Amino acid sequence: SDPEYPDLLFRLADHYLEKKAYFDLQAGKLYEDIYDAEDANNKAKVKQLKDKQARFLKESKDASLKASRVYAALVNDPAFASFKRMDEALYYYAFELGELGKETEMQAAYQQLINNYPNSQYISQAYLAFADYYYGKGQIQNAIRLYEKVTQFKDSPVYAYALYKLAWCHLNPIGEFDARYDKSLNYFVATIQATKEGRAGSEANGKQLRRDARRDLVRAYVHAAKPSKAWDFFQKVGNGPGNDEKDARKMM
Secondary structure (H helix, E strand, C coil): CCCCHHHHHHHHHHHHHHHHHHHHHHHHHHHHHHHHHHHCCCHHHHHHHHHHHHHHHHHHHHHHHHHHHHHHHHHCCHHHCCCCCHHHHHHHHHHHHHHCCCHHHHHHHHHHHHHHCCCCCCHHHHHHHHHHHHHHCCCHHHHHHHHHHHCCCCCCCCHHHHHHHHHHHHHCCCCCCCCCHHHHHHHHHHHHHHHHCCCCCCHHHHHHHHHHHHHHHHHHHHHHCCHHHHHHHHHHHCECCCCCCECHHHHC
């Protein structure tokens, strides 16, 4: 009956997510030391570091599980239906379920978000989760339909990523239909442009996505365009915006 209780649950779940992020960060920091130990053929050190990393990852998973349980208590109680941040809670709940490999529950949570909060800022991420699910299952037509829904949200932080995945759907449709190299190439180019417009969620994400799109579009180009025009084309799409992003020559 306490009107503050839903907010307390939300903050508790957020606390567990902060713990998860901390343990993930600590686990990630060990990779370089592990590689160095492997290069030095120091098997004892490698084992020690991998054991330490495994402990951090276990703590991360435990924190994720605790967060998901708190979110479940929040989103599944009708008494909290009017909670002002319910769409956000549903999104993070679904995301953690995905991280934990609970696909059926994850889909149900995303569907609840889509059904109940169609104007939420998290709707595009919900569609993306379903699109990635179908893509992973090799159901490319279903994936395309949902990635296209994501691209309706041009201000979404996953807009550029959805374009990139559409490029791959048309490049390698896994037997559902013939590859459309022209469409694939156009989507790769659109991905690059979208990242330059700040539609990739962050500058770091945009830079990585540009690098990936420039590398992968070559596969589409060899089927969709003339080799004699390649250098001019790669110069247009393969460089910038930063001075350290000169990928055109690599694309040849």
